[in-house]
Amino acid sequence: MKNLLSNRINRLPVSQTLAMAAKARELKAAGKDIISLSLGEPDFNTPDFIKEAAIKAIKDNYNSYTPVNGYLDLREAICYKFKRDNQLEYHPNQIVVSTGAKQSLANVAMVLLNPGDEVLLPAPFWVSYEAMVNLAEAVPVTIPTSIKTDFKITPKQLEDAITPKTKLIFFNSPNNPSGSVYTEEEYRALAKVLEKYPNIFVISDEIYEHILYKGTNFSFARIKSMYNRTITVNGVSKSFAMTGWRIGYIGAPKWIAKACTKFQGQITSGANCIAQRATIAAVKSPVSKIKFMVDEFKIRRDLVLNLLSEIDGFKFNIPDGAFYVFPDISYYFGKTIKEVKINNATDFSLFLLEHANVATVTGDAFGQPNCIRLSYATSQDLLKEAIKRIKDVLS
Ligand code: PMP
Numbered sequence: 001m002k003n004l005l006s007n008r009i010n011r012l013p014v015s016q017t018l019a020m021a022a023k024a025r026e027l028k029a030a031g032k033d034i035i036s037l038s039l040g041e042p043d044f045n046t047p048d049f050i051k052e053a054a055i056k057a058i059k060d061n062y063n064s065y066t067p068v069n070g071y072l073d074l075r076e077a078i079c080y081k082f083k084r085d086n087q088l089e090y091h092p093n094q095i096v097v098s099t100g101a102k103q104s105l106a107n108v109a110m111v112l113l114n115p116g117d118e119v120l121l122p123a124p125f126w127v128s129y130e131a132m133v134n135l136a137e138a139v140p141v142t143i144p145t146s147i148k149t150d151f152k153i154t155p156k157q158l159e160d161a162i163t164p165k166t167k168l169i170f171f172n173s174p175n176n177p178s179g180s181v182y183t184e185e186e187y188r189a190l191a192k193v194l195e196k197y198p199n200i201f202v203i204s205d206e207i208y209e210h211i212l213y214k215g216t217n218f219s220f221a222r223i224k225s226m227y228n229r230t231i232t233v234n235g236v237s238k239s240f241a242m243t244g245w246r247i248g249y250i251g252a253p254k255w256i257a258k259a260c261t262k263f264q265g266q267i268t269s270g271a272n273c274i275a276q277r278a279t280i281a282a283v284k285s286p287v288s289k290i291k292f293m294v295d296e297f298k299i300r301r302d303l304v305l306n307l308l309s310e311i312d313g314f315k316f317n318i319p320d321g322a323f324y325v326f327p328d329i330s331y332y333f334g335k336t337i338k339e340v341k342i343n344n345a346t347d348f349s350l351f352l353l354e355h356a357n358v359a360t361v362t363g364d365a366f367g368q369p370n371c372i373r374l375s376y377a378t379s380q381d382l383l384k385e386a387i388k389r390i391k392d393v394l395s
């Protein structure tokens with residue numbers, strides 16, 4: 001049949017994290033014993049106090065359309081959270097609540113970017129950034145990094161990548177997929193470069209802020225010269241094990257928040273009423289309530305790094321946050337294992353799926369073609385078994 005779809009959708013790649021997760025689910029349903037380390041999704045249940053807030057909201061008849069930018073008391077609670085956790089002062093009219101941080105990010109891309117604008121993406125970057133930039137008809141400009149710099153960009157790299165067309169840069173710390181965390185000094189050094197280019201905006205995606213094993217999280221908007229051109233993105237998916245509830249939010253200059261509200265008002269309207277009420281309980285709760293999850297993630301990280309270090313050809317950084325490891329497996333490129341020629345990271349990831357029954361995500365999806373991503377948001381037993389399978393199939 002003739003392809004009648006728009007050029008826009010024909011050009012859009014599928015999300016490779018979601019595609020790999022779907023493939024793993026499909027194989028499992030067909031009876032294959034697959035261990036999925038593909039999706040970045042906490043395996044904990046949403047904490048009870050959040051569930052109770054949602055049940056109460058249903059009983060209290062929260063069932064109508066919500067304000068497009070979110071309930072006022074939720075936006076107030078988010079302001080409280082920004083001040084408490086990030087020392088950021090936002091007014092509720094600078095907050096927009098959306099259906100996941102994914103929508104928050106897409107809103108910002110759609111309201112800020114014009115065709116031809118260049119957008120800097122320090123690589124590795126989360127899969128959907130590049131797709132969102134392309135959807136907005138802007139031009140993604142990748143800034144490559146490697147294990148040597150802990151997958152972080154330097155001020156010189158930033159400066160070299162800037163052109164008169166640069167409009168926006170995506171920062172993500174703790175980073176998905178590398179787990180790298182920028183220090184305050186590193187943020188300030190990058191901000192020094194950006195200070196020279198007042199027309200460049202910054203998206204600071206801090207969705208993994210609490211999943212941190214070393215140091216403290218720093219927010220780009222805390223730097224005075226950056227506050228008026230930074231959009232701070234966050235959400236409850238990761239920190240509160242609420243991926244399916246779909247709540248994300250931004251703190252931004254008022255005019256950007258207003259534009260995002262206008263855009264969202266034509267596309268999806270306000271986010272789900274019950275999930276918004278539950279999010280009030282989540283963001284107001286002391287961070288100590290989710291510490292047990294972070295402690296467990298740290299144990300798993302150490303376990304995974306230990307086990308991977310016993311496999312030939314796996315080189316990696318020590319991730320200080322999020323729940324991914326991102327080994328460089330280029331050692332295997334050009335090699336033939338079990339009659340399969342491995343030419344690149346996608347081949348390697350598919351080889352692991354086929355021959356070890358372990359689902360990972362190719363680094364190509366994150367702009368880093370020498371690596372694969374493993375999510376350790378799953379039980380210690382499954383992690384041990386998965387890495388044993390990988391080791392066995394490679395040796
Ligand atoms: N940013 C990053 C870096 C992510 O890994 C994800 C994946 N969950 C998101 C944003 C989007 O999160 P959500 O839409 O679930 O809030």
Ligand code: GLU
Pocket residue numbers: 015017018038039040041102127128176
């Ligand atoms: N952010 C998670 C991941 O990177 C969830 C999947 C997605 O939304 O792309 O695996």
